[in-house]
Each structure stands twice: as structure tokens, then as C-alpha cells.
Amino acid sequence: MSGHSSKPTVGALPDTTVDAPLVPVALTWLVWSLFAASIAVLVAKLRLGGVWELPGLVAVDGLTVLMWVVVTFFSGIVHSYSRRYMAGSTHKTRFFLAMSGFTAVVMALVAADHLVLFAALWLAMGLVMAKLIGTIDGWKQAQAAAATARRYFVASSVLLGVALATLWWTTGATTISGIDAAADTLGGTTWLLAAGALVLAAMIQSAQIPFHGWLLSSMTAPTPASALMHAGFVNAGGILLTRFAPVITVDATLMLGVVAVGAASAVGGKLLKSVQTDIKGKLGCSTIGQMGFMIMQAGLGFFGAAITHLILHGFYKAYQFLSSGEQVQRTSPSDHTEHTLGQVTSVTGFLVAVVTGLAGGAVFTVLTGKGARVDSGLLLTFFVVFTTLHAARSAVHHTSLSTTARYGAVPLVFFPAIVVYAVVYEGVSGLLPVGTATTELTLLHGIIAVSFVGIYIGIETGIHEHSKRLYVALLNATQPSSDTLLTSTEDYNEY
Incomplete structure (x- = not known):
């Protein structure tokens, strides 16, 4: 009956300790060991302070250690979950190697100080994530989704390369710390080119509108990979803006533009979510909106708030993806749409x-x-x-x-x-x-805030649902690449 929950029909879960391949077990223990080590490093960092570095190559500061703790924790959860989720899969070992490789690349990225090293790791991070999206090589849809994501990630890396090359040319510095130290000397056309390229690279990585297509086309990824993607990978945009904060904050007009970009994706993600019917699709649109909030906070100049948001969102979204199967099991279609404000007019x-x-x-x-x-x-x-x-x-x-x-x-x-x-x-x-x-x-800040609240309330009360034209436009905007669509179970049943 419509609106009622269905009864569980799943059988007993597989025992992951029976004939478990060595690689998944070893890598899971390794990631949890890295988490424990990261906690110890964080404690030492709080007590000793300062920046630990290999001059000109890596620099371990507070952001580095914090991200180590967050990344290894999420990765440990996903590794442990995947031992049961991937049980029996012929791609299990390959999947675990890719996940562990992704974790290592991200940990290296947040410590990288040399421009070439940072750019190379940024590209590697995208390529490994594309590999996770296309884990099942027998699915043509999965391979198409991986190819779509790869194109976006390469474009992001090219933009980052343009920004770093321009900043090196302008400042003569070959490290991020050197560029940040020379930010006061930046300005003019070269600065605008570099800062604009940085913002665009962050937008692509964080799936901001209109670069959200790769995220909505990535639903072929195994659910643990989606959890790692939405809890960690998309946060890279906020980390990039924080790393280059002195460059981004040179001009208040650019900062206002970043706020506008974030606000557009925040409300846009919620609008896109309103026409989604599948669980992972809704979560994907939610991520677009939440990353919009993160970008907006960076644009307001509060990079600590942006990092806070990505951490809290990571916890929430990792849980949502890893429990998405339960939502499918317990929820059946309803004959009406619920809204948070809904009928609350008292x-x-x-x-x-x-x-x-x-x-x-x-x-x-x-x-x-x-x-x-x-x-x-x-x-x-x-x-x-x-x-x-x-x-x-x-x-x-x-x-x-x-x-x-x-x-x-x-x-x-x-x-x-x-x-x-x-x-x-x-x-x-x-x-x-x-x-x-x-x-x-400024007046523009006020216009952005008022527009944001007006659109948000309109969505929550369901006003937008009265426009068929808007519904069709939103439905089209949420469509993944046609070659990534899974049309029947035979397309993705590897067993």
C-alpha cells in the first residue's frame, strides 16, 4: 500500500572472515593504523605547534594533520564496510587497492607544498576516483561514467595547472607557501587569470553547477566508493580554496563572485533534488547543495567554517550512503510530496x-x-x-x-x-x-541572501511544483549522460 514500509526480505549476511582475501584484510588494517597514527600526530601538533616540513617539497601544518585524521577515519569506515559489501565480487581486490591508493594520494595532497607535486597529486586523485567509479569493467555504463568523470577531472587539473603556472610566473615561487607569502604583490590580469582558474577547478571538483554532470553520472560506482566520493573527494574544492586563501582574498569582488557561485549551487542542488526519485540521485543532488554552502563560506572569508562544513557533511553523507540500502528496503512510494514547511502555516x-x-x-x-x-x-x-x-x-x-x-x-x-x-x-x-x-x-550580499531565502522557502512550501516548465527543466538538468544509464538488472548483475 502506498506510503507504508515494506517488510525485510534479505537473508543472512555473508561472513567476511571466511576465506577473506589477504589484500582487503591487510589494507583495512593499514588504513585504521594510519588513522591511529594521524591521531597521534594531531596530538603532537597541538602540543608542539609550528610547521613540520621538507623545505620546498612538503609542509605538514594544522590543516594537513586535521585532514589526515578525517580522511583516514572515513576511509577506515568504508574499508570495513566494503569487506562485507564486496564479498564474493571478482573485483574485490582491485577495488580495495584503488580505495587505499585514493587514501594515500589525498594524504599526500594535503601535505604537498611544491607546485608540481600538488598538481600531480590533484590529477592522480581524480584519476583514481574515476577508476573507482568504473570498478566493474564488464559494465559499459560504468566505463562510460568513469570516462565522463575523467574528462571533468582532467579539465580541473588543466585549470589548476594554468593557475599554478601563472602564479609561479608572477611571483617566482615554486611552493604554495611561497605564493601565499607573496600574495600581497598580486593583482591585475595575471592574478585574475590565476584566481579565476583556481575557483573553476574547485567548482569542478566539488560538482558545482554547471559542472555537476560527472557526479550525477557516477551512480554506477559501488556504494562504498560513492560514500568515499561524497564524504571526501568533493571536499577537495574547499581544501583548494583554503590552501590558496591569500590569493583568493586579494579582491573583494572575486570573493563576492565566489559567494554567488556557492549560493547558486546551494539552492540549485535543492531544486534538483526535488525531482529525483532514487536514493543515490537524491543524495548526489544534496551533495551539490552542501558543497555550495562550503564554497559560499569560503567566499565570505571564513575558511574555518568551510572546513568545518566539509567535515560535518562528510560524516553525514558517509552515513547516508552506507545506509542507503536500508532506505530502499524500508520505503515505498507515496502518493504525495512531503515538504519540511509543508502545511505549517500557523x-x-x-x-x-x-x-x-x-x-x-x-x-x-x-x-x-x-x-x-x-x-x-x-x-x-x-x-x-x-x-x-x-x-x-x-x-x-x-x-x-x-x-x-x-x-x-x-x-x-x-x-x-x-x-x-x-x-x-x-x-x-x-x-x-x-x-x-x-x-x-554590500547591496549584492543582501540581494544574494534575500534571493537564497526566498527560493529556499519556495522549494520547501512546494510553490515550484506548480510550474510544469520548471519541472521539465529541472528533470533535464538532473539527467546523467545517456550512456551511463542502467536500464535493467542484467546490465549490472556481475553474478
Whole structure:
């Protein structure tokens, strides 16, 4: 019956300890060992401080160590999960080698200081991810998806190469740290070329509109690979902008453009999600939107907030992908569309949302100091509160609580979430080698904020669903490459 959950029909899960291949077992233990080592390095970094480096080659700073911990943790979870998920697959060993290789490349990337090394690892990261997307070599759709992703990633690497070559030509520095130190001398056409190329490379890697096609075409990837992609790979755009923060923040106009790009993808991802019907497709569109928030925070000059967002999003999205099978099992089609705001038109519901949001903004301001002045920090606080409140309302909306009980449940979910965000943000900001680059608010900032809220509320109330033209446009925008579509189980049943 429509709207009712189905009963479980799965049999017993396979025992991964029986005849387990040596390579997956060894690599899983290796990744968890790297996680433990990363924790130890983080503790040492907090106690000793400074930058550990091989001059001109690698530089291990706070961002490096933090990303080591995050990357190895997510990778360890995915490795452990994959031992059962890939049980019996003829591609199991190859898959584990690619996952471990991806982990190693990312760990090296966040430590790389030399421009050539950084560019080579950026390209390698994309190529290994394309390999994971096309793991099953017997699927022509999987190979087509890998080829699509590879084209995007190579384009991102070319743009990065243009940016790095231009910065080297302008500053004479061959390291990222050297370029950042000389950022005060940048300007003019060469700077604009380099900074624009950096932003475009970050947009492609983070699947920002209009470069989101590779992400929506990657659904042939095994679910653990999707989890690694959405929890880690797409975050590379935020890391790139943070690494080159002194270059990006040279001009406030470019920063405003980055905010606009992020805002467009934040609302665009939610619009695209509204016409998706499959679980992984919805999660993919959600990632586009969430990466938009990350890019937007970088554009506001708060790189600590961008890194915080990518970490928290990584936890959330890894869980969502690894549990996506359960959603398919328990959910059946419904004859109507649910919205977070939906029918909530009462004065009480509106007042609860407004008061909760204002109080949450005050809490965030007290804990972080952001939002106390009329600058980009005020806009950061607004977006953090808005999105956290939306997430809290969504969580409460999907419970069986009565309408009255939901009014009280929203603050109970919202306030711990905003406190966690603020605490993590403060901790992350203390580790980063770059500070904030607060900018003055302009009329354009206000227009972006008002447009963002208006579109978001329109989506949540379902107003956009009244336009058939918009529906068709969104449906077309969410379509993956035609040669990557899986049309029947025979196309992907490797058994």
C-alpha cells in the first residue's frame, strides 16, 4: 500500500572472515593504523605547534594533520564496510587497492607544498576516483561514467595547472607557501587569470553547477566508493580554496563572485533534488547543495567554517550512503510530496521558528564572535543558523510526533546542533594556517541572501511544483549522460 514500509526480505549476511582475501584484510588494517597514527600526530601538533616540513617539497601544518585524521577515519569506515559489501565480487581486490591508493594520494595532497607535486597529486586523485567509479569493467555504463568523470577531472587539473603556472610566473615561487607569502604583490590580469582558474577547478571538483554532470553520472560506482566520493573527494574544492586563501582574498569582488557561485549551487542542488526519485540521485543532488554552502563560506572569508562544513557533511553523507540500502528496503512510494514547511502555516509554528533562529544566532555569536558586527560574519551566522534550523525541522518532520510536540522538539534538536557546529568551528579555525578574511557587506550580499531565502522557502512550501516548465527543466538538468544509464538488472548483475 502506498506510503507504508515494506517488510525485510534479505537473508543472512555473508561472513567476511571466511576465506577473506589477504589484500582487503591487510589494507583495512593499514588504513585504521594510519588513522591511529594521524591521531597521534594531531596530538603532537597541538602540543608542539609550528610547521613540520621538507623545505620546498612538503609542509605538514594544522590543516594537513586535521585532514589526515578525517580522511583516514572515513576511509577506515568504508574499508570495513566494503569487506562485507564486496564479498564474493571478482573485483574485490582491485577495488580495495584503488580505495587505499585514493587514501594515500589525498594524504599526500594535503601535505604537498611544491607546485608540481600538488598538481600531480590533484590529477592522480581524480584519476583514481574515476577508476573507482568504473570498478566493474564488464559494465559499459560504468566505463562510460568513469570516462565522463575523467574528462571533468582532467579539465580541473588543466585549470589548476594554468593557475599554478601563472602564479609561479608572477611571483617566482615554486611552493604554495611561497605564493601565499607573496600574495600581497598580486593583482591585475595575471592574478585574475590565476584566481579565476583556481575557483573553476574547485567548482569542478566539488560538482558545482554547471559542472555537476560527472557526479550525477557516477551512480554506477559501488556504494562504498560513492560514500568515499561524497564524504571526501568533493571536499577537495574547499581544501583548494583554503590552501590558496591569500590569493583568493586579494579582491573583494572575486570573493563576492565566489559567494554567488556557492549560493547558486546551494539552492540549485535543492531544486534538483526535488525531482529525483532514487536514493543515490537524491543524495548526489544534496551533495551539490552542501558543497555550495562550503564554497559560499569560503567566499565570505571564513575558511574555518568551510572546513568545518566539509567535515560535518562528510560524516553525514558517509552515513547516508552506507545506509542507503536500508532506505530502499524500508520505503515505498507515496502518493504525495512531503515538504519540511509543508502545511505549517500557523502563527505558532512561525513564531517558534523565528524565536529559535534568533536565539540560535545569539548562541553562535557568543561562542564564535561572528555576527556581532555588520560584516560578512553576520551573513555567515545567518546562513549557519538558517541551514541548521532547516536540518532540525527536517529531522523532526520525519518523526511520528504530534504537531504540538514538534514545536518543542525543534529547539531541542537545533540548539545542540548549533553548539556542536560552533565548537567544531572554533577548534578547526585554531588549527588552520590561514585566518578569516572578513569583508564589508554590500547591496549584492543582501540581494544574494534575500534571493537564497526566498527560493529556499519556495522549494520547501512546494510553490515550484506548480510550474510544469520548471519541472521539465529541472528533470533535464538532473539527467546523467545517456550512456551511463542502467536500464535493467542484467546490465549490472556481475553474478
